[in-house]
Amino acid sequence: MSQSEYRVLVVGLGSMGAGVAKSCVAASLDTYGLDLDQQRCEELMATGATYAGAAINDDVAAQLDAVVMLLVNAHQCRAVLFGEGGLAERLSAGSAVMLSSTMAADDAISIAAELEQKGLHVLDAPVSGGAAKAASGDLSVMAAGQPQVFEQLSPVLTAIAAHVHRVGTTIGQGATVKIIHQLLAGVHIAAAAEAMALASRADISMEALYQVVTSSAGNSWMFENRMRHVLDGDYTPHSAVDIFVKDLGLVNETGLNLRFPLPLASTAYTMFANASNAGFGKEDDAAVIKTFAGITLPEKGGKSS
Amino acid sequence: MSQSEYRVLVVGLGSMGAGVAKSCVAASLDTYGLDLDQQRCEELMATGATYAGAAINDDVAAQLDAVVMLLVNAHQCRAVLFGEGGLAERLSAGSAVMLSSTMAADDAISIAAELEQKGLHVLDAPVSGGAAKAASGDLSVMAAGQPQVFEQLSPVLTAIAAHVHRVGTTIGQGATVKIIHQLLAGVHIAAAAEAMALASRADISMEALYQVVTSSAGNSWMFENRMRHVLDGDYTPHSAVDIFVKDLGLVNETGLNLRFPLPLASTAYTMFANASNAGFGKEDDAAVIKTFAGITLPEKGGKSS
Numbered sequence: 001m002s003q004s005e006y007r008v009l010v011v012g013l014g015s016m017g018a019g020v021a022k023s024c025v026a027a028s029l030d031t032y033g034l035d036l037d038q039q040r041c042e043e044l045m046a047t048g049a050t051y052a053g054a055a056i057n058d059d060v061a062a063q064l065d066a067v068v069m070l071l072v073n074a075h076q077c078r079a080v081l082f083g084e085g086g087l088a089e090r091l092s093a094g095s096a097v098m099l100s101s102t103m104a105a106d107d108a109i110s111i112a113a114e115l116e117q118k119g120l121h122v123l124d125a126p127v128s129g130g131a132a133k134a135a136s137g138d139l140s141v142m143a144a145g146q147p148q149v150f151e152q153l154s155p156v157l158t159a160i161a162a163h164v165h166r167v168g169t170t171i172g173q174g175a176t177v178k179i180i181h182q183l184l185a186g187v188h189i190a191a192a193a194e195a196m197a198l199a200s201r202a203d204i205s206m207e208a209l210y211q212v213v214t215s216s217a218g219n220s221w222m223f224e225n226r227m228r229h230v231l232d233g234d235y236t237p238h239s240a241v242d243i244f245v246k247d248l249g250l251v252n253e254t255g256l257n258l259r260f261p262l263p264l265a266s267t268a269y270t271m272f273a274n275a276s277n278a279g280f281g282k283e284d285d286a287a288v289i290k291t292f293a294g295i296t297l298p299e300k301g302g303k304s305s
Numbered sequence: 306m307s308q309s310e311y312r313v314l315v316v317g318l319g320s321m322g323a324g325v326a327k328s329c330v331a332a333s334l335d336t337y338g339l340d341l342d343q344q345r346c347e348e349l350m351a352t353g354a355t356y357a358g359a360a361i362n363d364d365v366a367a368q369l370d371a372v373v374m375l376l377v378n379a380h381q382c383r384a385v386l387f388g389e390g391g392l393a394e395r396l397s398a399g400s401a402v403m404l405s406s407t408m409a410a411d412d413a414i415s416i417a418a419e420l421e422q423k424g425l426h427v428l429d430a431p432v433s434g435g436a437a438k439a440a441s442g443d444l445s446v447m448a449a450g451q452p453q454v455f456e457q458l459s460p461v462l463t464a465i466a467a468h469v470h471r472v473g474t475t476i477g478q479g480a481t482v483k484i485i486h487q488l489l490a491g492v493h494i495a496a497a498a499e500a501m502a503l504a505s506r507a508d509i510s511m512e513a514l515y516q517v518v519t520s521s522a523g524n525s526w527m528f529e530n531r532m533r534h535v536l537d538g539d540y541t542p543h544s545a546v547d548i549f550v551k552d553l554g555l556v557n558e559t560g561l562n563l564r565f566p567l568p569l570a571s572t573a574y575t576m577f578a579n580a581s582n583a584g585f586g587k588e589d590d591a592a593v594i595k596t597f598a599g600i601t602l603p604e605k606g607g608k609s610s
Binding site for chain 2 (some may be wrong): 163167168170218260264
C-alpha cells in the first residue's frame with residue numbers, strides 16, 4: 001500500500017490535533033478530521049485534508065487504517081469511541097487506534113481493553129512538543145504497545161514525530177510517562193512564573209532575567225517558551241492554565257494511587273488551581289504568574305514592566 | 306597594556322574558581338590563584354599559572370589589576386578581604402574586585418561599600434554554567450556595576466564568559482539575579498529527582514524517561530545534566546547538595562525580606578535540607594533523589610535500575 005492510500009482520521013482538532021492532521025496531509029496521507037467546531041474543520045480542509053467535519057460516515061470509518069485520538073481527556077475519548085453511534089463499532093477489525101490524549105494509565109488501559117475486544121489494535125501514545133512542533137511534524141511521541149502496532153502506525157508516526165520513544169510494551173506505560181513528563185512541564189512553568197514574579201518584586205528587569213536564565217544552567221524549555229509570553233504581555237492560550245490544572249491533577253492522582261509523595265507537583269497544582277480559581281483558567285498557562293500580588297507585569301504592546 | 310601584562314588573582318580554586326583561573330591562563334592573562342588546598346594550587350600551576358598558593362605576598366597584591374572572588378559564601382569573602390592581613394588593605398587603589406560568589410544582595414552591597422572606601426572598584430558579578438563551562442571559558446556572568454568597572458574587567462570577562470549580562474548599575478542587582486537564577490536551578494534539580502523517582506516507583510524505565518524528557522518540552526538544563534548522574538549511579542559532587550541548601554536558603558531569605566511567597570523554592574529547600582540531614586550533603590546535588598523511599602536507583606557500574 002502506498003502512503004497516499006493510507007487513511008488516517010484525527011479526532012480532535014485543537015492546537016495539537018490540528019497540527020498532527022496538517023502533518024499527516026503534508027506526508028501525503030489520506031487525512032480526515034473530526035471536530036465539532038466548524039471553523040477548525042474548515043482550516044484543516046484548507047490544508048488539503050480529504051474531509052473534516054462533525055461526523056464521519058460509516059463507509060469512511062470502515063476504510064480507515066488508523067485513528068489518532070487527540071481530545072482533551074479520557075472522558076471525551078470514551079464518548080467519541082463508545083457513545084451512541086461511536087467510532088469503535090464502525091472501524092474495521094485490525095485497524096489501529098492511537099491514544100494520544102493525556103490521560104491516567106488506568107483510563108488508557110480500560111479504553112484499550114474495550115477497543116481490543118472489538119478486534120482493534122491500540123497504541124498508548126501520548127505526544128509532547130506544543131502546537132508549533134505538532135504543525136511541523138516534529139513532536140515527541142512516548143508510546144507503549146506491541147511492535148506490530150508501532151509498525152502498523154509507522155506512516156502516522158513518521159508524519160508527526162521527530163522522536164518516537166518506545167517506552168514499553170504494556171498499555172498504560174505511555175500514559176504514565178506522559179504524566180511524569182507533565183509533572184516536569186507544569187513545575188517548570190510555575191517555577192518560571194515564581195522566578196519572574198520575584199524579579200519584578202525585587203526591582204530586577206524581567207527582560208534582563210530572561211536573557212540571563214536562557215543562557216544559563218537555570219534554563220528550561222518552558223521558561224524560554226512561556227516567559228516570552230509574559231514579557232510580551234500576551235496570554236493568548238497556546239495551552240491554557242486549565243490544561244495544567246487537569247494534567248497536574250493526573251500527576252497527583254498517580255502519586256496518590258502509589259502512595260508516593262510529590263512535594264513539587266502538589267505545590268505546582270495548587271498554583272495552577274489558584275490561577276484558575278482567580279479567573280485565568282482560559283488564558284495561556286503563563287498566566288499563573290498573575291496570582292502573585294504586588295508585582296507589575298508587562299502589558300501587550302510594550303507598556304510597563 | 307597588553308593582555309599578558311594584565312594581572313588577575315582568582316580567590317578560591319574550587320570547581321568554579323579552578324575553571325575560571327584556567328580560562329584566564331588560556332587567555333594569556335598573568336594569572337594567580339589563592340586557595341588553602343595545596344593540591345588545587347598545584348593543579349592550577351600545572352596549567353601555566355604564574356603562582357598559586359595559600360598566601361599572596363604584598364608585592365604581588367599591590368600589582369594586581371583584578372581579583373575574582375569565587376569562594377563559597379560572603380563570610381569567606383569577608384575573611385579573605387578584611388580579616389587579619391586581608392587582601393583589601395594590600396591591593397592598590399583603583400584595582401578591581403569582581404564579587405562572583407553567590408551571596409545575598411545585602412552582603413554584596415556591604416562588601417562593595419567597604420572595598421570602595423579603600424579606593425577599589427567593584428563589580429557585583431555572579432556566574433553560572435558549572436565546572437565544565439568554567440574550564441572552557443564559556444560561563445554566563447550576570448553583573449551589576451558602573452560601566453568603567455566592566456571596562457576595567459573586560460580582559461577577565463572575555464577570558465571566562467560566553468555571555469556577559471549587564472543586569473544593572475547598582476551593586477546588589479547581580480547578586481539578586483543570581484539568587485533568582487538559583488531558585489530555578491534548585492527547583493529544576495528537585496523536580497527532576499521527583500519525576501525520576503516517580504518513574505522508578507511506577508515501574509517506568511528511568512533511562513526511557515530520560516530519553517523522552519530530554520527531547521520534549523519538559524526538559525531543563527538541570528534535568529539533562531544531573532539525571533545523567535542518577536542513571537550512572539555517580540554522585541561525585543560536581544556541585545554538592547549542601548550548595549543548594551545554602552543557595553535555596555538565600556532564595557528564601559530574599560523572599561522573606563520582601564515578604565514575597567515562594568511556594569516552589571521553599572518546597573525545594575525542604576527537599577535539599579532533607580537530603581543533607583539524611584547524610585547526603587557532600588554528594589552531588591542529584592542525590593536529593595535518595596530521599597525518596599521505595600525506589601530502586603541505578604548503581605555505579607551498571608547494576609540495577
